[in-house]
Amino acid sequence: MTPPATLGDHQRPPRQLDRNLGELLQELRVMQTGVQILTGFLLTVPFTERFHDLTAVQHRLYLGILLGAVITTCTIVAPVCYHRLLFRQGERDWLVRAAHLCCLGGILGLGVVSAAVVYLVFDVVLGGSAAPIAAAAVALAFIALWAAVPFTLRDRER
Incomplete structure (x- = not known):
């Protein structure tokens, strides 16, 4: 029986990589729906x-929010493109790491765009300090x- 190959610092067993990629792609699908609905609106x-x-400032804010939503959409969809372009190329470990970073970027983008949309709507409807x-x-x-x-729960478990 042959001993298992030694894995480098960044390499994981193929089954774990498959599972990690599947979980990441599912998380991205959930985010993608919200971002696409917001972008469509x-x-x-x-x-x-x-x-x-709207005032000129509100128009510029709107355009910034729209660009943020489109960039967030691009970030969230990027791992799907990576997967398709690198399919069976032996880059699964890189793909999982890249998808993880895109997922984090998408989460950040979705939070920023959501808060900015709330700002614009409240500014249009109520104005002032609201x-x-x-x-x-x-x-x-x-x-x-x-x-x-999650950080509190993670730290509590340690």
Whole structure:
């Protein structure tokens, strides 16, 4: 019987890589749905009657949010492209690491874009100091639920 090959620092067994990639792609699918719905909504906004009533600053903010949503979409979909282009090329370990980074970037992008959308909507509807307060509350909720909770549980387990 041949001993198992020695794995380098960044290499994992093929089954673990397959499982990790499958889990990452499933997580990206969940995020992709939310980002695509948000991006689709943002793409329709300029075609509404009220869009022209926005201030120049609100127009620029809207365009920044739209670009953020499109870049987040690109980041979330990138691992699917990587997988398709590198299929059976022996790059599964690189693919899992790249997909992990894209997933983290997508999470960050989704949180930023969501808080920015809340800022813009509150600014249009209520104006004044309501927008930064609402956006900060949303950002804190994302940070608490997406970062503080898992890090607290992880540290507690140690």
